[in-house]
Every structure is written in C-alpha cells, then in structure tokens.
Amino acid sequence: AQTVTQSQPEMSVQEAETVTLSCTYDTSESNYYLFWYKQPPSRQMILVIRQEAYKQQNATENRFSVNFQKAAKSFSLKISDSQLGDTAMYFCAFMSVRDDKIIFGKGTRLHILP
Amino acid sequence: GAVVSQHPSWVICKSGTSVKIECRSLDFQATTMFWYRQFPKQSLMLMATSNEGSKATYEQGVEKDKFLINHASLTLSTLTVTSAHPEDSSFYICSARVGSGWETQYFGPGTRLLVL
Numbered sequence: 564a565q566t567v568t569q570s571q572p573e574m575s576v577q578e579a580e581t582v583t584l585s586c587t588y589d590t591s592e593s594n595y596y597l598f599w600y601k602q603p604p605s606r607q608m609i610l611v612i613r614q615e616a617y618k619q620q621n622a623t624e625n626r627f628s629v630n631f632q633k634a635a636k637s638f639s640l641k642i643s644d645s646q647l648g649d650t651a652m653y654f655c656a657f658m659s660v661r662d663d664k665i666i667f668g669k670g671t672r673l674h675i676l677p
Numbered sequence: 678g679a680v681v682s683q684h685p686s687w688v689i690c691k692s693g694t695s696v697k698i699e700c701r702s703l704d705f706q707a708t709t710m711f712w713y714r715q716f717p718k719q720s721l722m723l724m725a726t727s728n729e730g731s732k733a734t735y736e737q738g739v740e741k742d743k744f745l746i747n748h749a750s751l752t753l754s755t756l757t758v759t760s761a762h763p764e765d766s767s768f769y770i771c772s773a774r775v776g777s778g779w780e781t782q783y784f785g786p787g788t789r790l791l792v793l
Contacts, residue, residue: 608784667720
C-alpha cells in the first residue's frame with residue numbers, strides 16, 4: 564500500500580521569505596504522479612504543482628518548485644517570495660497510474676506572517 | 678475553465694434523515710468523479726470512485742448502502758447520505774476528471790454536513 568507522510572504539521576514564515584514543505588512517500592510502483600494541493604480557508608482544493616515520476620526534471624510553477632528525489636522517495640515543495648495569500652493547508656499527494664486514486668498526506672498548515 | 682460546483686455548500690439535518698449532495702462539472706464532461714470526506718483538521722479520505730453509467734467503486738470501510746452514489750450523466754454525480762447520524766457530520770468534497778488517470782482532478786468547493 565502507498566503512504567504519504569508530511570512530517571511538519573504546521574509552519575510559519577515571514578512574508579517574502581522562502582519556505583520548504585517536506586513530503587516523503589512509500590510505494591513499490593514505478594509509474595506514478597505526485598502532487599501538491601493547497602487548501603485555503605475557503606476549503607477549495609487547488610492544484611499547486613504536479614510531477615510525473617518518469618521525469619527527472621523538477622516541476623516549477625512560478626514561485627512554486629519541487630525537489631523530487633525518486634530514489635529517496637522525497638517530494639518537497641519550495642515556495643519562494645512567500646505571500647500572505649499563500650497561507651493555507653498544503654497536502655502532498657500520490658497517485659499510481661495503475662491504481663488511479665489520489666492518496667493524500669495529512670497536510671502542513673502554513674502561515675505567512677506580515 | 679474546469680470548474681466543479683457542489684450543492685449545497687452546507688446543510689444541517691436531523692438524525693435519521695437523508696441528505697443529497699450534488700457535484701457538477703460546469704464546463705467539461707467528467708467521465709470519472711470522486712467523493713472524499715474530510716474531518717476537521719484532517720486529510721481527505723477517498724470514499725468512492727464514480728464512473729458515468731456504472732456503479733460506484735467504494736473504498737474499504739465505506740458503507741455503500743449508507744452513502745449512495747449516482748453518476749447519471751457526464752456532468753452530474755450525487756452522494757446521498759442515508760439515515761444520517763451525528764458521526765456522519767463532516768466536510769464532503771467531490772472531484773471530477775475528464776479522462777484517464779494522468780488527467781488532472783478538479784475539486785469542488787465542498788459541502789459541510791452537520792447532523793443534529
């Protein structure tokens with residue numbers, strides 16, 4: 564069975580700083596996808612970034628980038644120049660192509676301080 | 678594009694009654710929809726996968742007779758919580774996907790259910 568572990572329940576950083584959220588996962592699958600989702604206070608789930616396991620290049624989306632270490636089964640999210648609007652719950656998630664279901668970690672609550 | 682709506686956004690009901698939650702893909706046709714449950718300060722747990730025109734596939738531990746799912750069209754899936762009890766109080770979120778596994782899932786805004 565696949566598992567996703569987020570070891571940081573809560574984090575706080577000052578606005579404009581860079582913050583890294585950790586995520587590790589466990590799987591025996593070779594073909595899968597990894598995601599970071601943001602859930603702001605509105606509770607709307609928003610896809611932040613996606614990484615295909617077969618791609619060695621780390622995904623980036625503007626201020627958001629990942630450090631994907633496949634051998635270590637690590638998938639961290641870096642937020643650069645953090646903004647107040649980045650305050651939210653962040654979920655790391657895994658999906659096996661074979662299984663077709665998204666498995667979410669327990670989340671990291673991120674507070675961006677003014 | 679890729680907007681998913683849920684109705685109602687919140688509902689309060691009495692114990693023993695049934696509640697229906699709708700999930701609609703507004704600007705695309707969703708071959709697959711998913712229903713999740715999220716308890717306060719916890720993660721999303723997949724309840725079931727719903728494919729248009731076929732029976733839903735429920736996750737282990739989810740009672741299919743209690744959580745009835747109907748995916749009658751490519752833009753609508755419904756979740757009915759039958760004979761609701763206070764322990765069913767939770768946040769229910771649906772997501773919709775156009776095609777196969779690698780396609781992005783788009784999430785609805787969620788429905789908060791409170792059973793008194």
